[in-house]
Amino acid sequence: MNGAKILIKSLLKESVEVIFGYPGGSVLPLFDAxxxxxxxxxxxxxxxxxxxxxxxxxxxxxxVGVCLATSGPGAxxxxxxxxxxxxxxxxxxxxxxxxxxxxxxxxxxxxxxxxGISRSITKYNYLVKDVQRLAPTIKEAFYIASTGRPGxxxxxxxxxxxxxxxxxxxxxxxxxxxYKPTYAGHPGQIKRAAKLxxxxxxxxxxxxxxxxxxGAHQELRTLAEKIEAPVTCTLMGLGGFPGTHRLFLGxxxxxxxxxANMAIxxxxxxxxxxxRFDDRVTGKISEFAPKAxxxxxxxxxxxxxxxxxxxxxIVGDAKTVLRELIPEVKxxxxxxxxxQQVEQNKKKHPLAYKKSxxxxxxxxxVIEELWEQTRGEAxxxxxxxxxxMWAAQYYKYDYPxxxxxxxxxxxxxxxxxxxxxxxxxxxxxxxxxxxxDGSIQMNIQELATVAAYNIGVKVFILNNTYLGMVxxxxxxxxxxxYSGTPLKNPDFxxxxxxxxxxxxxxxxxxxxxxxxxxxxxxxxxxxxxxCVEEEENVFPMVPAxxxxxxxxxxxx
Amino acid sequence: xxxxxxxxxxxxKFGVLARVASLFSARGYNIxxxxxxxxxxxxxxxxTMVAQAEDEQILEQIKKQLNKLIDVITVVDLTKxxxxxxxxxxxxxxxPPQKKEAFMEMKDRxxxxxxxxxxxxxxxxxAADSQxxxxxxxxxxxxxxxxxxxxxxxxxxx
Numbered sequence: 001m002n003g004a005k006i007l008i009k010s011l012l013k014e015s016v017e018v019i020f021g022y023p024g025g026s027v028l029p030l031f032d033a034x035x036x037x038x039x040x041x042x043x044x045x046x047x048x049x050x051x052x053x054x055x056x057x058x059x060x061x062x063x064v065g066v067c068l069a070t071s072g073p074g075a076x077x078x079x080x081x082x083x084x085x086x087x088x089x090x091x092x093x094x095x096x097x098x099x100x101x102x103x104x105x106x107x108x109x110x111x112x113x114x115x116g117i118s119r120s121i122t123k124y125n126y127l128v129k130d131v132q133r134l135a136p137t138i139k140e141a142f143y144i145a146s147t148g149r150p151g152x153x154x155x156x157x158x159x160x161x162x163x164x165x166x167x168x169x170x171x172x173x174x175x176x177x178x179y180k181p182t183y184a185g186h187p188g189q190i191k192r193a194a195k196l197x198x199x200x201x202x203x204x205x206x207x208x209x210x211x212x213x214x215g216a217h218q219e220l221r222t223l224a225e226k227i228e229a230p231v232t233c234t235l236m237g238l239g240g241f242p243g244t245h246r247l248f249l250g251x252x253x254x255x256x257x258x259x260a261n262m263a264i265x266x267x268x269x270x271x272x273x274x275x276r277f278d279d280r281v282t283g284k285i286s287e288f289a290p291k292a293x294x295x296x297x298x299x300x301x302x303x304x305x306x307x308x309x310x311x312x313x314i315v316g317d318a319k320t321v322l323r324e325l326i327p328e329v330k331x332x333x334x335x336x337x338x339x340q341q342v343e344q345n346k347k348k349h350p351l352a353y354k355k356s357x358x359x360x361x362x363x364x365x366v367i368e369e370l371w372e373q374t375r376g377e378a379x380x381x382x383x384x385x386x387x388x389m390w391a392a393q394y395y396k397y398d399y400p401x402x403x404x405x406x407x408x409x410x411x412x413x414x415x416x417x418x419x420x421x422x423x424x425x426x427x428x429x430x431x432x433x434x435x436x437d438g439s440i441q442m443n444i445q446e447l448a449t450v451a452a453y454n455i456g457v458k459v460f461i462l463n464n465t466y467l468g469m470v471x472x473x474x475x476x477x478x479x480x481x482y483s484g485t486p487l488k489n490p491d492f493x494x495x496x497x498x499x500x501x502x503x504x505x506x507x508x509x510x511x512x513x514x515x516x517x518x519x520x521x522x523x524x525x526x527x528x529x530x531c532v533e534e535e536e537n538v539f540p541m542v543p544a545x546x547x548x549x550x551x552x553x554x555x556x
Numbered sequence: 557x558x559x560x561x562x563x564x565x566x567x568x569k570f571g572v573l574a575r576v577a578s579l580f581s582a583r584g585y586n587i588x589x590x591x592x593x594x595x596x597x598x599x600x601x602x603x604t605m606v607a608q609a610e611d612e613q614i615l616e617q618i619k620k621q622l623n624k625l626i627d628v629i630t631v632v633d634l635t636k637x638x639x640x641x642x643x644x645x646x647x648x649x650x651x652p653p654q655k656k657e658a659f660m661e662m663k664d665r666x667x668x669x670x671x672x673x674x675x676x677x678x679x680x681x682x683a684a685d686s687q688x689x690x691x692x693x694x695x696x697x698x699x700x701x702x703x704x705x706x707x708x709x710x711x712x713x714x
Contacts, residue, residue, distance in 0.1 A: 115571060119578060124626045127571075144626065178567060179626045302620040305613075 003131045004029035004162040007095070008037045010138035013170050016066050018042060018057065018424055020050040024070020025110060026097030029162035042424060042453060045445040047074050049417035051081020052443070054092045056418030058085070059404045060379055061425040062215070064146050065092040071099055072110030075156075076117065080411060082152045083121040087408025088236060089213060091150035093141050094118075098158040101129055114156045123151030131164040136171050143174040148181030149300040150213055181299060185316035185324055193271075193295045193312045194328035200269035200293075202338040203229040206252065209236030209407070210274015210298060210318045212400045217241065219322035220273060226326060228335050230342045232260040234275055235392055238403040243396030244376070249346065253281035254542045255389045258349035258551055261542070263342050264289050265549040272296040274318040277307040278408070287547035297321045349540075351393050356533055359509045363387070363462040363532045367394040369516045370432060370460065378430040379404065379422050383415040383439030385469035387462050389538040391434040413442025419457040420449060430458070430520060437463040437489050447499035450525040458519050459527045461492055464534045472537045476552075496527035505529040557608050559588070560615060561641065561711050564622055565629040568594060568601040572627045576603060579621050583614060589643075589708030600629065604710050634711050641711035643689050645682045647696055648703040652676060659699055666692045677702075 001009070007030060011019070018040040023031045034041055044050045047069040054065030065085075069078050075096040085092045099108040104127075115127045124144050126137050134157070141153040197203060211220050211233075217240050224231045224247050231241045232249040241248055250257030252264055264270065270292045275281075282288040288308060296303075296310040297318055304313040314321055353364045367390050370378065380395055381404040382388040388405055397403045404422055406414040419433040433440075440461050450457055462468075471485040493503030502522055506515035506529075519526045539553030566572050573592060580587050589606040609615035622631045634641075651659045653676070663670060663680055666688070671679040682692050686709065693704070 116574070119571075119575060120582060176626065178629045300624070302617065302624055306617060 001165065001168055002029065002033075002162065003134050003157070003164050003166065004033040006131065006134050006166060006168050007138065007157065007162070008033045008039065009168055010135045010170060011066065012037070012039065014064070014138065014142045016064070019066045019068050020044055020053040020057070020421065021068030022047050022050060022070070022074055024074045024097060026071035026099060026159045027068065027162070029159065030068065030095075030097065030157075040424070042420070042449065044417065045448045046443065047077035048081050048413065049420070049443050049446050049449070051078045051092065051094060052084065052411075052414050052417035053421035053424070054094070055081060055085045055090050056381060056404055056421030057425040058090050058092055058421070059418070060401050060422035062401065063425070064142055065090070065421060066095070067092065068095045069097070070110065071097045071114075071159075072112045074110075075114045076112050079117060079121060082118060082154065084406050084409045084411045084414060085152040086121045086123070088209060088406065089150050090152065091145040092152045093138075093145055094152060094154045096154060096156050097162070098127065098156045100160045101158045102160070104158065114154060118154045121152070122154045125154040125156070127156045128161055129158065131161050131166040134161065134166070135169060139171050140174050140176070144179065148179070182315050183299070183317040183320045185297065185314040185321035187324070189312055189314045190321065190324050190328055193314060194325060194330070196269060196293060196295060196312060197227055197271060197329050198332050201333050201335065202267050203227060203269040203271060203335070204249075204263045204267040204292075205229050205231040206234070206264070206270050206272040206275060207231060207237040207240045208234045208273065208275025211237050211240035214274065214299070214318040214320075215400070216273070216319035216322050217400045219319055219326065221245070223322055223326050227329055227332060228339060229271065230263055230339070232256070232263065234278070234281055234407075235405060236407040237275065238392060239397035239400045242398040244398055249342065250351070251392055253283065253548060254544075255393065255538050255540065256281075256548070257346075257351060258540055259342060259345040261548040261551060262345050264292070265547075266341070267292045270294045272298075273322065274298055276303040279307070282307060283542050283546055283548035287549075353536070353539075356509060361506060361509050361512060361530055361532045363390050363464070363530070363536055364394050365509065365512055366460060366462060366516070366530050366532070367391055367434065369512050371395045373516050373520055374430055374432075378402070378432050379426060381405065381415040381419040381422060381431065381433045383433070383435045384410045384412045385436050385439060385467065386464075386472065386536075386538050387434045387436040387439065387468075389469075390462070412439040416440060416443050416446050416457070416459060419459070420446060420455055423455050423457045431456075432458045432460055435459055435461045436468060437461055437465060437487055437492075438467040444495065447496060447501050447527070451500040454524055456524050458525070460519070461527070461529050463489065463492070463529050463531050464536065465489060466534060468536075469538065471535070475535070475537070477543070492527055492529040502526045503529065505531065507531040557610055558612070558635070559606060559608050561634040561639070561709060562605045562607065562619065562622070562631065563634055563711060564603045564605070564631045565595065566601050566603055567627040567629070568599050569627070572601070573603075575625055575627060576605075576622065579618055579625070580607060583618060585609075585614070585618065591708035591710045593710075604708060606709050632713065634713060638714040639711050640714060641685050641709050642683050643686065643709045644707045645684070645689055645692065646671065646705045647680050647682075647701055649678045649680070649696070650676050650700045650702055651678055655699065662695050662698065666695065668692065
């Protein structure tokens, strides 16, 4: 059989159910093989959306997402999506067509050096020059993408390799002498960590995306309840610990809760699980958790002691290490005072906003209403900016893989295609993209995709007629000089209807309940234009470079 | 500023050098010298890199990142270990006849080897450690050096 058929058959061996992609000259043999393959193919309207959809599929299901594009511009259009997945450690396999092997390096039509371009945004990448290597390469790619610290893998396949004949032999196992991720933690380190945890008077558990990726949410909860420690989840870790749990503090960092940031600042111990201490979370490094010793569990040794000094590093998989750690913790210090202090901060400084005196919609209200009506059960994707922060703050995520957002790269235009991927992977779940009027226009062409396949995602546009987060910074730090941030928007209902998608609008506070209900009850995709308070800000906020306990706003 | 000699055993295949080099460049670090060659096992190459670190923490990161690369088998920082190192140097000189005796005397003093002699043009070869190389280049300035090429440092743990 030819290379194209070998490739498709290999994907089937990896239990791939769906490919998001876009055709072109260098992938014609592949599309021919796809024509009658037992695989769902979703034709997006821009390759970037294919990568984001594969990513949303991966985040929501825990499986590897697959996207496919042609050589040159098709492949370069994938790069933002690949970089997004890379920054958040999401397993996707991107397959790109390439010009004929004999033309590589000749500036051929639609040629781009994808292995070179994607080197710094993939966990690994391949150029397959020999059809015999195709099946083993795919096996390896899925293995690398999904093990250790997951990440995107790109496979560049020249069109002549897709046409060459070879026998199909799929390897059963992968043996890489150079790649052996550590899953079990070092027993000595675990014992030391357990001792430190037992003797701590003011511990905080600090959970990141690693908890979700390794499926360690149950273990995390067991640990938190056993050691009576409050838990803060980073943006990537939301849902790793129940958002409605009494020990949950909310998110830390720049737009975190006061309770979380104060707890970190006053803690004598931070138990960090599957996180990398991003600058948006730490604020001023020298004043981050100044009194705390730090236990850091992460599968990637390069994440440990990168930004903050760690006292007890444990390299390993979050779930495996927590399982080993929990029974080791014995005889706890009394934590009543600490928990009281934390509880007081939670009560004194809840997330808060003022209702509009003119009956305008506050964006936070929309998200609170969505939480009410979905009983916290929806999958929420976000774009980037204020919409993302409000979605992180005001929807309470009780389960993992329900909050899907571009944390590391901060990619506007992510949420809508990611919602498509999530809905394809979870057809029975309610999937809502919380969007801004700026972000949604970065991949608005995907209205055609949801219309064509009747993919029932709900897009809630928090339309404030600004690039809101940048405007907020301009208001606070640039004397309200709104440079490049006011938006002249299209009529979103007409745009949706033009694509054959239902459009709704709400402009008054008293329309929120009804509009959310109508959107959720409608069978099919819906675009909802919530015209919200124009200059609402995301609070609390830590100004860039400040210590996280110096927050402004949000003290209602 | 401290000079580090880092040695990595890597898969002997295309693209590996670029992956390793881009780890340094992405952090604004210059690789001062780099030597790559096949080992006894033809599927494995040995890379010896010399880099200067202003910030030891960043260098630690680079070493961890090197280890994380899928094509890298092992990474050793030889700076912290007893090791022998050598660099190979080729120099081309123009030496007038009246200075030839002094030139040959210098060559012998450094145990350099005469590779070619064509009229007044001479090529010398020297294999030495960093200090030896430095001293030899200094001494060579007595003569007219028309060209200098050198390999990166290679090193071996004791």
